[in-house]
Amino acid sequence: MADYPANYGNLECKAHDENLAPFCKGSSPPAWCTQKWCYVDSSNCQGVVPYKSVLFANSDVYYSYNTCGESNEFKAWSGAATTGGTSASVTQLLDVVQSYLWSTRSRVQDIYEQLNSSEWCTVYGQCNCAECFQNDLWMEKTDFGRVGANARSQEFSCLAQSVAPTYSNVAAKxxxxxxxxxxxxxxxxxxxxxxxxxxxxWCPEAEGVDPRFRPWYSSGSTGPKDLVLVVDVSGSMGSAGRAALAKAAAKAVIDTLEWKDFGTVILFNHGIAAQYSQQLVAMFDAERANLKNWLDQQAWAEGGTDFKVSLDRAFDVISASVSSGSTSMCQKAILFLTDGAASFESADYASVRQRTTQYSVALFTYALGSGADATVTKQLACENQGIFYPIPDGGDLANIMSRYYQYFAAGVEICTPSFTKYQDSVTRTELWPACLPAYDRTGLEPALLGVTCFDLNVMVNPSVLRSQSYWPDFLCKISDMTKQCRQLDINDCRLEKLRREYSEASSCITLDTSVTCPCADPACQDDPDFLDEKGYFCDTWVGDDCQRAASDWGYSATGEAQIQTKCKRSCGMCPQLNPCPKQTAQCSNVAQPSATACRATRTDKISPNSIEGTVEDVAGASASSAPVGPSCLIAATMVAVALG
Structure with a gap:
């Protein structure tokens, strides 16, 4: 319990929460802690929406920031932007959004570390929103004075109870x-x-909705990625409903991809049965819909099975996409789905290892069915930095396959938000969320705890932004932040623990799981302003061998040395520490770029796509040249699902 002054919220407008526990006392308090507010008479508010107090949830006590002139950051930012200083003004708005996300993430992580509840905490359930009222604008019953929850565990109910005030205070402001x-x-x-x-x-359980498989969730928890889904459509797929399971799983995987991601699908049997595209394509909304429709039109149970021809084709797609620049230039995944056994010789294993090494591929394999021959699929995963997933017949294939991104989330700590857009299913409003992952730091190594998002629409309608002169700069910057490659920190120790989290049968090496795994020194970071001699930023080198810049990519000896000095984290050259030091402040070691300009104005060697689906050509930056330098981490996830 915290002690509050007797006049808390009463009599005057002031920052009543400043320096008060539990939220506003400490090194990184939420942004709203220094804002003025007061309690108000909700029946006497003209043009102001009052918010119900989270401290007095069972009584009619309301408060307001607007009444005290503390709303909102966008209005102040917009005014500054229209009078000059566009870059600085855009940066100011992004700083506000990021501060809210950091505040929420910090609160979620802190509360989670303290949780020790064996009982359900009191949360405002949304499946039966008792005080929600019909709203024409929102086209649904809503309660703006409350934060709602759909809690599926005791643990989450208590987390929600403690985090709700943070959302309420941001909304009130x-x-x-x-x-x-x-x-x-x-x-x-x-x-x-x-x-x-x-x-x-809203009751997601009744609608069959799982937020973990929404694009905003996977987009917020990982960096950009490429994905090739290779699916067995041989005759045996017609048994035990496997074809239907495979098709549903393929669609679930596709739904985890966003505009910053690239992908395609290959269907195989004794040869290549069908192929969606010869190269990877950007996964905008229309492309995802086209791809899922294409899946519905294909034959799903004809012919025999050949592993080698499909794996070779998957690598060919990766090679062609990298050469042409049709790639995120970051992590890549090939999902290889099969229900049968096929001959695979020593030379075939060697060929896969050679190409996974060439393109920095991580190979994930899945075996579905108690009678499945899992020997080949497991060996492929163990030899190529992947995870083997044995799944019994009737298992939740779609759930397991669509969670491939957990591998990429586990080895990275993201400090800047990812931006996307989607259409609200109820109001049909175009929403623009900025999302940031939260991490579970209670174990031996950090793990993904969840994802928090803040819709820009809370502050401003996107249509207003589009009408302003600073829109191109804003669009370029949020797209640029989202497209940045994220360096994974997954060594053999961490990878083996990820395998065993799923199943002992997934284990590849002998490991005492009670030991802590080393990590890259958090203080070892890239220079965010550095451009190498061919015009690439450091994150472009994620997954590539920076010691072969001269021999493989034509850099000078001096240029190679500069890359190794300026890009240690992206090059995987940071010292390994054990135990890994716990972070005491939000991303305190991550340097921010000193340049206020969008990266696309400094080089054309980045992915040309933006959140709007258009090629960026901002402030004179040329986006027409295809990237021809380092391929970035090509983590081709080959999900080989042996379905019995």
């Missing part, structure tokens, strides 16, 4: 719910529970 539709939300990795403002009459 920034939102105008009578004018704009926009949400704040968090979903956890362990149970798929959901917490969000405002409370909405």
């Amino acid at each position: 920034e939102a105008s719910p009578t004018e704009r539709v926009g949400y704040q939300y968090f979903a956890d990795q362990k149970s798929g529970s959901y917490l969000g403002w405002p409370a909405v009459q």
Whole structure:
């Protein structure tokens, strides 16, 4: 319990929360701690939406920041942007959004470390939103004064109870719910529970919705990635409903991809049965829909089975895409799905190892069915930095396959938000969420705890942004932040622990799981402003051998030495520490670029796509040249699902 002054919130407008526990006392308090507010008479508010107090949830006590002139950051930012200083103004808005996300993440992580509850905590459930009322703008029953939750575990109910005030305070300061539709939300990795403002009459269980498999969740928890899905459509797929399971799993995987990701699908039997595209394509909304429709039109149970021809084709797609620049230039995944056995000789294993090494491929394999021959699929995973997933017949194939991104989330700590957009299923409003992952630091190594998002719509309608002169700069910057490659920190020790989290049968090496794994020194970071002699930023080198820049990519000896000095983290050249030191501040070791300009104005050697689906050509930057330098981490995830 915290002691609050007797006049807390009463009599005057002031920053009543400043320096008060539990939220606003400490080294990194939420942004709203220094903002003025007061309690108000909700029946006497003209043009102001009051918010119900989270401290007095069972009484009619309301408060407001607007009444004290503390709303909102966007209005101040927009005014500054229209009078000059566009870059600085855009940076100011992004700083505000990031500060809210950091505040929420910090609160989620801190509360999770303290949880020790054996009982359900009191949360405002959304499946039966008792005080929600019909709202024409939102086209659904809502309660703007509350944060709602769909808790699937005792643990999450207590987490939601403690985190809800953070969302409420941000909404009270920034939102105008009578004018704009926009949400704040968090979903956890362990149970798929959901917490969000405002409370909405919504029951995801009844609708079969799992937030962990929404694009905003996977986009927020990982960096950009490429994906090739290779699916067995031989005759045996017609048994035990396997073809239907495979098709549903393929669609679930596709739904985890976003505009910053690239992908394609190959269907195989004794040869290549069908192929969606010869190279990877950007996964914008229309492309995802086209790809899923294409899957529905294919034959799913004809012919025999040949592993080698399909794996060779998958690597050919990767090679062609890298050469042409049709790639995120970051992590890549090939999902290889099969229900049968096939001959695979020593030379075939050697060929796969050679190409996975060439393109920095991580090979994940899945075996479905108690009678499946898992020998080949497991060996492929163990020899190529992947994970083998044995799955019994009737198992939840779609769930397991679509969670491939957990591998990429486990080995990285993301400090800048990812931006995406999607259409709200109820209001059809175009939502623009900025998302940031939260991490579970209670174990021996950090793990993905969940993802928190803040819709830009809470502060401003995207249509307003599009109409302003600073829109190109804003679009370029949020796209640039989202497209940046993320360096994984997964050594053999951490990888083996990920394998065993799924199953002992997935184990590849002997390891005492009670030991701590080393990690790359958090203080070892890239120079975010550095451009190498061919015009690439450090993150472009993620997964590539920086000691072969001269021999493989034509760099000078001086240029190779500069890369190794300036890009130690992306090059995988940071010292390994054991135990790994715990971070005491939010991303305190990660340097931010000193340049205020978008990276696309400094080089054309980045992915040309933007969140709007257009080729970036901002402030004179040329986006027409295809990237021809280092391939970045090509973590081709080959999900070989042997279905009995």
